[in-house]
Amino acid sequence: MFTIGDFAHLGRVSVRMLRHYDAVGLLLPAHVDPASGYRFYTAAQLQRLNRVVALKDLGLTLDQVRVVLDEKLSAEQLHGMLSLRRAELRQQILADESRLRRVEARLRAIEREGAMPTDEIVVKPVPAVRIARLTATAASYQSEDIGPVIQPLYPELFERLGRAGVTPSGHGIATYESAEGDQVVVRAGVTVAVEPSAAYDFEVVDLPALAEAASIVHRGTMDGVDTSYQAVAAWIEAHGYKQNGFAREVYLNYGEGDPADWVTELQLEITKP
Structure with a gap:
């Protein structure tokens, strides 16, 4: 048998915790020992x-733990x-990391307030x-709403392209459109060189040309894209342009490395009013 100190060491818990488990009958x-009151435990325990x-790490109370253990x-x-x-827990960690990146992006945007970009924007x-x-x-168009929607679309799109024998011929391009209320239609696309066909379980469409576009290159994950969007918004306003619709996102190098x-x-x- 082991003393309470040795048992606590072997079980990677505190002596205080073992005493509490004893007190609550867990x-x-x-x-x-009747004379000293010392507690002893076996390895089987x-x-x-x-x-x-x-079970505690699952979030159960000690009373709930006892019920579960009694059910053997x-x-x-x-x-x-x-x-x-x-x-x-892993999903929660990923969500917290994503939230942290968004906070950092907002902080960067605040730090850059008043600093007008000059050479970042290309028309x-x-x-x-x-x-x-x-x-x-x-x-909505919030990052926390867009991300979980668009991220599964690309693996699904590439799987369908593979089944159809269609090989992408260029970059991924995401587009967005307003929907009812705050909702946003999300379209995950990739450049291809095939004709549209009813046999495909995906759309093949032509995105129209844009006579003029304000272009900015964003580096890093899309969690931090707010800074880039706000930079181009400031440039558009400062130069007397009007924005037409949502941006196209062209993924020049994304998802690897x-x-x-x-x-x-x-x-x-963009257009001139």
């Missing part, structure tokens, strides 16, 4: 300790519960381009 010592700690869950059942919780014509695309609807090196061109159609 993990009783195998033996208590580590199994119950592992389950207690794991199998190792397989407990593994399934922990795997689900692990997936939830140019954009030729018509043929793309294959899939469409979905986002709740260091995210800091990803490159997206934003193309906003």
Whole structure:
């Protein structure tokens, strides 16, 4: 048998926690010395300790942990519960990281307020381009609404292109349109060189040429794109232009390698009022 200190060390918990588990009847010592009151545990009790700690990490209260343990869950059942919780925690971490990137982007935008971009914006014509695309609807144009909608579209699009034997001939291009209320129609596309066909389970369309577009190159993930959008907005207003519709996002280098090196061109159609 092991002293409470040794058992705590082996189980990677505190002595205080073991005493609390004893007090609430969740993990009783195998033996208590009647003279000294010292608690002793067996190696077999580590199994119950592992389950207690794991269930606590799932977010259960100690009363709920006791109920679950009394039902004598199998190792397989407990593994399934922990795997689900692990997936939830990973998703939460990803969401928190995305939120942090958006906060950082807003901070950068605030820091740049009043600093007018001069050489970042290029005015140019954009030729018509043929793309294959899939469409979905986002709740709004906020990054946290757009990202979860557009991100699954591209793997699905490339899978469908592969099944159809169609090879992309250029960059990915995303376009957006207003929908009912705050909703936005999201279209994830990629340049192709094939004719439209009813046999495809995706659209093949021609994006029209833009006579004039204000273009800015954004570097990094799209979580930080707000700074680039606001820079081009300031330039458009300062130079007396009017923006027509949403920007096209041309993914020149996106999704591979260091995210800091990803490159997206934003193309906003502009006209003189």
